Amino acid sequence: MAPNERNKQSLLRPVWNLLGNINSQIKNGKFFQDVGMVKDLLKTAANGGAQNDREFLLERMVGMLSTIPSTPDNDKLTGKFIQMLWQDLPHPPLSYVGDQPFNGNEAVSGSLRVRHADGALNNPFMPSLGKANTPYARNVSLKHVYTQPLPSEEDVFDKLLRRRDGDFLEHPTGLSALFFNFATCVIHTIFRTDTQNSAINGTSSYIDLAIVYGNSLGEEHSVRSFDNGKLKPDTISESRLFMMPPAITTLLVLISRNHNFIVDNLFRENEKGWYKPWDQLDDEQKKKQDEDLFHTAKLVNCGFFANVVLHDYLRAILGLTRSKSTWVLDPRAEVHNMGQPPLETGTGGAVSVEFNVLYRWHSVLSKSDTEWTEGFFKKIFGDDVDFDKITPKDFHEKAYGLAKMAGNDASKRNIPGLERQENGEFKDADLVGVLKQAIDEPAASFRARGTPSCLRVVDIMGMKQARDVWGLCTMNEFRKAMSLTQFKSFEEWNSDKEVAQAARELYGHIDNLELYPGLLAEEQKPPIEGSGLCPGYTVSRAILSDAVSLVRGDRFLTNDCTPQALTTWGYKYIQPDNDNKAFGGMLVTLLANTLPNTLSPDSVYALFPFNTPETMKKNLSKLKIDDEYKFTTN
Ligand code: HEM
Structure with a gap:
């Protein structure tokens, strides 16, 4: 099976499960057939799981679940619905507001808002996970x-x-x-x-x-x-x-x-x-x-x-x-x-x-x-x-x-x-x-x-x-x-x-x-x-x-990488500029800010330093854009 196909299949699996349950209800004649809902479920799956809440899919599911009698099969359907809602959120939570760490019910010292020198508290529940020494x-x-x-x-x-x-x-x-x-x-x-x-x-x-x-x-x-x-x-x-x-x-x-x-x-x-x-x-x-x-x-x-x-x-x-x-x-x-x-x-x-x-x-x-x-x-x-x-x-x-x-x-x-x-x-x-x-x-x-x-x-x-x-x-x-x-x-x-x-x-x-x-x-x-x-x-x-x-896995690079933690200026500073001449490369910014006026902003030495200039000449020529670059430092 092609990887894309496999991917699609795994995306669809939970919906098939849900539909399988619905189908068995239909076959048993136990509830009415909401064709529109089935179509919307499929659309949601094809969308990578993103629901259009303006189509009231959730409310229609609640409506459907509330009208069917409680039987083991029907209860499974309710179970799937609860599972979906539970899985929407991480358990336990991965991040907290404020700076007081909380390890289950035991307080741990040190702020949650800073990167500690020894790497402690990246995961507040396991404060020593990945720590130095x-x-x-x-x-x-x-x-x-x-x-x-x-x-x-x-x-x-x-x-x-x-x-x-x-x-x-x-x-x-x-x-x-x-x-x-x-x-x-x-x-x-x-x-x-x-x-x-x-x-x-x-x-x-x-x-x-x-x-x-x-x-x-x-x-x-x-x-x-x-x-x-x-x-x-x-x-x-x-x-x-x-x-x-x-x-x-x-x-x-x-x-x-x-x-x-x-x-x-x-x-x-x-x-x-x-x-x-x-x-x-x-x-x-x-x-x-x-x-x-x-x-x-x-x-x-x-x-x-x-x-x-x-x-x-x-x-x-x-x-x-x-x-x-x-x-x-x-x-x-x-x-x-x-x-x-x-x-x-x-x-x-x-x-x-x-x-x-x-x-x-x-x-x-x-x-x-x-x-x-x-x-x-x-x-x-x-x-x-x-x-x-x-x-x-x-x-x-x-x-x-x-x-x-x-x-x-x-x-x-x-x-x-x-x-x-x-x-x-x-x-x-x-x-x-x-x-x-x-x-x-x-x-x-x-x-x-x-x-x-x-x-x-x-x-x-x-x-x-x-x-x-x-x-x-x-x-x-x-x-x-x-x-x-x-x-x-x-x-x-x-x-x-x-x-x-x-x-x-x-x-x-x-x-x-x-x-x-x-x-x-x-x-x-x-x-x-x-x-x-x-x-x-x-x-x-x-x-x-x-x-x-x-x-x-790094909390500071994911959940807590926010304009609030980094400031708006800091948050913007770390974003790549996809319109720059390095196709989003960040090193050019580092070089410009730490060694100002030493390398031309058009130089491959500043834009693509991880390849030799000779290689970049070949690569950029193949792309027919070599005349937009300098192959010297200045
Ligand atoms: C440039 C010349 C390099 C020299 C002179 C060098 C030398 C060394 C030395 C002396 C050690 C410590 C050995 C020990 O104490 O057991 C070491 C370990 C190591 N080297 Fe290199 N190395 C070089 C390049 C690289 C490169 C390019 C890589 C990969 C990107 C690399 C990856 C490693 C790793 C992963 C360790 C184990 C580090 C650790 O466990 O603390 N080295 N190297």
Whole structure:
């Protein structure tokens, strides 16, 4: 059955049930035949469940139900009607007015109106759901009994994951290195495995920009200036990212600047009517105003970031930068089918270990990011380091030690290779230079044998964690859970004969294939319509479920994303402009507001930075609109 047909069928199911009941009444001659009502019920179903109340369908149903005698069959009909009305609303309610949290009948401390640093209270009924420093979730159990001992993690890396020297394969749809630098920001905002206890996620499971704002009140305080709601100049919280290529921290510095841009506007608009010039306030008033501006700006900034994820990142993932379409897969859409509960929003969530592994995209590193990482490892382990000899123990002792050396004062940490000015900010020209280099640089393709050798120890640590601490399901178990067919052979998993044979030698039977190499060395999707990311087939399917779950599950991005919470200015600021030259892309706005007058508004560097300019030249030429764009920065 075609997917559309299937969809229609499921929409119609509750109506068929109702009609089935009515039909049996008619056959039994137990009540009159309201043909008009039946027609209207069908029309309602075809409308996706939306009733035209001017046709009095509800009143006619009440009329009909009130005239039939009470029999078991007739009572079922009344039951269906009640079920439909019950399911119209979420039970229990998902959001509350005011700022006092209420957990069933137990009061919980903290306001409901703010994003807490540790992510608590996203779901008021389960205040710790998805909070920082709580265990990872597991989505799929390991039930498979391995039929032979598992190969060493070192062997798995060498035979299935390691990029051969000089074997760089450019990304098939021209994604830029910056795309994956942004991806690194996204994954680090939801994953922060505790180095002492890998069962624990040290960050919240929400897209709450914890990498900028911190995971605890202490971290949050260290990035705040406590001056009218602002963050310290060009400051971000996450110290791990200072060990990574500079475009990653540069993107986050722009997001930190966006916070201060938002604060300026909230203060200027003064929609709440009680903000006053800073120097006219006493200490208590300053505290109140600072707190209110900070938290409102944080809500707006996170909402903005989520829309960059949907309108720039997801657009590139789905290959929509090859079209003029402004369509996005918006997980927040209201889904309301008659006779079924509305699809929930804002329920909270906790990220899982399966998805942590699914996102270890180390094979896509561009040439420059690979060189940068090699240089970084040389700084830690010496110029003559042999990447194959670094052990997890060495890495823990030396690399994490170096991260600590980055210092506790977040406002003093430098983007690798850049210096701060006297006022604490980086020079705009320096930031643009870093971004330009990452936009020009093509990323590598997802594939088996694509991970640079310097990340050998990182993948080995990941595989050990996945096996020893997380006890992850197998590749086929994961596919089954995602409603995907299970592989019957290694060749079905990856048709490259050498890769399939290497996996056979390691695992013996396809059912023994572990999730980590299974996902990361699977054959990649071709660059067809609807596919821009082109990762392994299973990754490509599963990340969409993850994106929907992350965005739809977040109360602050759904039920409580309102003009009241964000202010009218803030609410408007986070909306995409579908008439802009990026077809609704949001990054162009971020760049214009945080690096003013540096990139031309017509430049593909500002409009489509997730694809290389060379690729965008081809894409826009095919659409016959290339003459409307600039392919230089200015
Ligand atoms: C740019 C160069 C990159 C470097 C140098 C790098 C390095 C690392 C390191 C050192 C770890 C921590 C290993 C551990 O402590 O067990 C790690 C983990 C991870 N990496 Fe990468 N990585 C890079 C790019 C990426 C990219 C592009 C992605 C995907 C978008 C990614 C996804 C992950 C994930 C999901 C984890 C696990 C994080 C956690 O559990 O806390 N990495 N990476």
